[in-house]
Amino acid sequence: MATTSYIDKSRRKLWLAAIKPPMYSVAIIPITMGTAVAFAETNRFHQEIFFAFLGAAILIIAWLNLSNDVFDSETGIDKNKAESVVNLTGNKTLVFWISNLLLGLGILGIISIAWLQQDGMVLGIVLLCCALGYSYQGPPFRLGYQGLGEIICFVTFGPLAIAAAYYSQAKTFSLMGLAASAIIGLSTSIILFCSHFHQVEDDLAAGKRSPIVRMGTARGSQVLAWSTASLFAFTVLFVLLRVFPVSTLLIFGSLPLANRLVRHVQQHHDNPEIVRTCKFLAVNLHFVSGILLALGFVLPRLL
Template structure:
């Protein structure tokens, strides 16, 4: 199962690191603006935030595999192998793996809430619910074209702003800008995944945003999200340090992916775009955060 979680779902594990990396960078800049520095940030809180992010990512991977598998959505899958759909694992085993990962996230989140603020418990409950009901439950919102909205909110804004908050206990403008950039690229991963799956999702009755928009407009949406991530770099730099503009280097990874998408690639031809976009998200975070940390 460990091998499967590394690349089979729309969001990859490298991308799950990005919100925490970006959050640490913004938190360092905020600490510096108060006359402090990196030493003012708690390594324990940063580590716990990372555990929450990774555990939620693994949990949503398994949860989506389970829910799509039992619905038959993956019966004619184009992308990488799915456990339930391929018969490689039983639905019960995959469901247990999902809830084990959610449990790890909950424990780490509980400790974070005790260290920072108890209102984070509400955020944690909503995050787990969003992860499960993306494809789970009687009316999964991922089947209604709302997946991108929730990914932007929870894997972008909530993940980045939450990381910044637990480290500096404030919500600076740069945190929202960074959350927007990370959220845009997180959405782009899902958009590319759903673009690839338009034919099979249409047959399965899965009305994703890509199915609703159609092929051409979905490709345009992918490029728009990459452009939004670039604008977000500028916004972070304007509210912290202009060294953060180095973050625009993520376009070296995202640019080729845009060319593939605009070039009309379909089916298996879009699979590399998922990995490239996940890498672009992590590169975005690193190239923004590292200069901010070094500038403290």
């Protein structure tokens, strides 16, 4: 009985890792940020559009996670990945069609926003995001295997996602929103960058030329340190240029998380079993820094 209970707990942990609940912050933060900046500049908040967009974004991220598992199973890169949904279910076709269903539901949510506003701009931007998301792992592109994943991630979850969220509230675009999108795009790309440290051998075997494969883990830890520091440096710069309100310096509340992430990778970059947790530290940094930055835009209006 004890052995059975241990197996059940281990399987539950694998399913939790496969579903990746923390990763849905990459849907929550851009929509929240775009909405917060729009509120800061227009003093308007359309809550029905915000929640519809948020739900649609979560569904689209679920599609992205599941479809990536399917595409990775075809290249063999996930053969040692116990927490792959395809490996857990043993049914690649089922996972593929469930992911497509989630995508369809997410797009329907965006269509409802377009119909409500009688404007197709948001739908067009989200479809472009989906196309870029597919190109990351989907055949015949598989651009992530060429080391372009971080660039795709930056563009999709930074400028495009925040522009769509901002437009859904204000029906225009803004310089402040573009500046904020650079910080969110970068913090999202850091998550993906960190996910490569522990799987160099599997990436090499599958022919995936991730940034860490190309530069090595030691140099990668240095790049991570500079990239993480730039989140705070850009915020200070935008405050000095009067693009951001002073209250956005709240982002410095996430500095301990940034320090923990950088130190962890610098100390363990060449130990796959230990460094693998850095992607979760990066998710924590992304979420907390994003929420604090969004609060920095909203608070002057509320106060």
